[in-house]
Amino acid sequence: MSKKPADPANGGASAARQVPMRDFSRSLPMSLLRAREAVMRQFRPSLREHGLTEQQWRILRALASIEAAEVTELARTAFLLGPSLSRILRDLEARSLIERKTAKADQRRSMVSISKDGVKLMASVAPNSEAIYAEITRRFGARKLAELQEMLGELEESLAELGADEEASAEE
Secondary structure (H helix, E strand, O other), X not given: OOOOOOOHHHOOOOHHHHOOXXXXXXXXXXXXXXXXXXXXXXXXXXXHHOOOOHHHHHHHHHHHOOXXXXXXXXXXXXXXXXXXXXXXXXXXXXXXXXXXEEOOOOOXXXXXXEOHHHHHHHHHHHHHHHHHHHHHHHHHOHHHHHHHHHHHXXXXXXXXHHXXXXXXXXXX
């Protein structure tokens, strides 16, 4: 990324130096995005090989760990927006990888579960996925990876509490 020349209109100082913020490359959101991209670069070829997008895989992974989920709960779990989730569920259902049923308690809501075909597909992706995890662990270190996952969980938890504190203050 090239730096822009100093703007003579503001005394020669570049705009970047006038903003009192940490360097862009050191921002936490950018660091997390770069790390996520580095990790996902390892998994994407395997997902593509099985005709899956990252978002479809997240949904299948989430559904594989539970019996069924209501659509809004699934959206929260898989970190997907409702409109995106609707399209993805339609595609997964067309491939017979998931099943949808009307919720017994509320006929307006639907419950989603992974199908037998979805479980079979996951079983075929799992060995490669685990091999990728093993390589990441070998390169980064098991202890460091466990610490990273623990620290990320702590960060998420501490920021969730912060958000809850702010929401409670706004309601008062």
